[in-house]
Amino acid sequence: MFSKEIYINRREKLRQSMKDGIALFLGNPDAPMNCAHNIYKYRQDSNFLYFFGLDHPGFAGVCDIDNNKDYIFGNDVDIDDIIWMGPQPSVKDQAAQVGIDATAPFSDLNKFISEAMEAGRKIHFLPVYRAENKILLEELVGVKPADIKDNISEEFIKAIVALREIKEPCEIAELERAAETGYQMHVTAMKMAQDGVYEREVAGEVEAISLRAGGMLSFPAIVSKRGETLHNHEHGNLLKKGDLLLVDCGAETDTHYASDNTRTIPVGGKFTQKQKEIYEIVLAAINKGTELVRPGVTYRSVHLEVCKVIASGLIKLGLMKGDADSAVAAGAHTLFMPHGLGHMMGLDVHDMEDLGEDYVGYDDKVQRASQFGTAYLRLGKELKPGFVITNEPGIYFIPALIDKFQSEKQHLDYINYDKVNEYRDFGGIRLEDDLLVTENGCQLIGKRIPITVEDVENTVQS
Incomplete structure (x- = not known):
């Protein structure tokens, strides 16, 4: 992970390059090999990594372009998680490492997106390659997996490419x-x-x-x-x-x-x-x-x-x-x-x-x-x-x-x-x-x- 200033600056440049709306980043979940608890080695989504830096499953990020605010949605671990993985930093502490102070449980993401859509705000989302995130995207914005490619935000894609193609x-x-x-x-x-x-x-x-x-x-x-x-x-x-x-x-x-x-x-x-x-x-x-x-x-x-x-x-x-x-x-x-x-x-x-x-x-x-x-x-x-x-x-x-x-x-x-x-x-x-x-x-x-x-x-x- 880089310094939090790197991620703050990247998100600010992204907001400046887009007109309005909500920029939605879905982090990758764990992917099971042959049962739910036997998983492939984890790899976070690269766009989520670039802007939010958190290299763990179970996160989503939002850049609110209209209100100049960023959010992390994710769940704190419970005792079962601690037994298997040991103590883990809180979502709030992890978000602070990348310059974000607005956090909420992952389940609140649906409500956040629904309210934005009801207010007539544009939800920008990217092409999705993980099946689990295709299903999640349908739950969030009502776009079926087969229709995702026809509803992706070109403005969002082009803004990301313009930033990521020039290496810092x-x-x-x-x-x-x-x-x-x-x-x-x-x-x-x-x-x-x-x-x-x-x-x-x-x-x-x-x-x-x-x-x-x-x-x-x-x-x-x-x-x-x-x-x-x-x-x-x-x-x-x-x-x-x-x-x-x-x-x-x-x-x-x-x-x-x-x-x-x-x-x-x-x-x-x-x-x-x-x-x-x-x-x-x-x-x-x-x-x-x-x-x-x-x-x-x-x-x-x-x-x-x-x-x-x-x-x-x-x-x-x-x-x-x-x-x-x-x-x-x-x-x-x-x-x-x-x-x-x-x-x-x-x-x-x-x-x-x-x-x-x-x-x-x-x-x-x-x-x-x-x-x-x-x-x-x-x-x-x-x-x-x-x-x-x-x-x-x-x-x-x-x-x-x-x-x-x-x-x-x-x-x-x-x-x-x-x-x-x-x-x-x-x-x-x-x-x-x-x-x-x-x-x-x-x-x-x-x-x-x-x-x-x-x-x-x-x-x-x-």
Whole structure:
């Protein structure tokens, strides 16, 4: 938790950016795994954390825009709770830690919202991803779960995005702390990438490192020698010398700020010539992205320039042909990189995407593309100082996608399918760094994890 002044200032800025009404924040409840008392590890809602800071279940927060007042609704523990959890601070004491003096039992929330609605006041609420909160929202405002997305407050969403997208110094410090743990996770994964090791052993150890640092993983770890599958959370494969192991994982601090990095590792410590050639293209692409990131440019333009680096490299290897600029304009490169270059990062590893990807990554000036591959770019809008983003290009050989493109005779002027089919069992390579957009360019969040061919090989062999 930050100082109470941080939360007071955030709520004040929110009220100033909205016209009127009630801004409703529903904290997350506990989520049962297989019975009510056997629960998943708790994770508070990030918007509630950002404005109210209380990292416990059973809370709701209200910003009364008209009356310049904030409320916390929650229940004090009873003797049964104390028996199981020990003494707990009162709701009043917890609220005081974040600069709020108006508290009430959780059951009073319904009455508070009902009276506001009867007075004709606007109730602003956000998209809801927890089933329990969908049911609660229906009780509070009468909107059925299926109709929530049609009744969310765009004014509320846009006000939050405008605040959260610019990271404060205290947030950057937390992101740096997450990056320190992430560095250890990835270096450990490299050292474990040896013949005879199971993916699950690597996945277990990187999660343990995050837990020992005081937080959990920022998302389920992707640890796979089948790197052509973009998100693969199965960890049952046995590593063999000569395999490529793709590790995409990050740490979350005890304040819930995230890291998110990817490295692709030669099992046993030596890239084959074929692997090295593809790896060097991806390395050139990620370095190009870092070079181009600065305020005033759109991330879509950075994405497309990075794709041209990939296309140029593949043309030199004979996998593509023709002119790189034309190939990218046509979308031929998407056979090899069918995803976007990156996304926002902060309190969430995909920051604020619970509010809606298009609200976070796009705006009135830049709308999402419709072209296959480019349409998956999560962040396309103009970059500003204070943005924290990921830079994660890749090259993948996905047999099903190769078959689809080839059977449909797509991009015959740009793709050498005979050569591509020689790579059907190659897998995939992705590299990912986290970047802070500065006044004049960008800087890495944290120390750079080994990334050159030589440094990766040496780390594995160590």
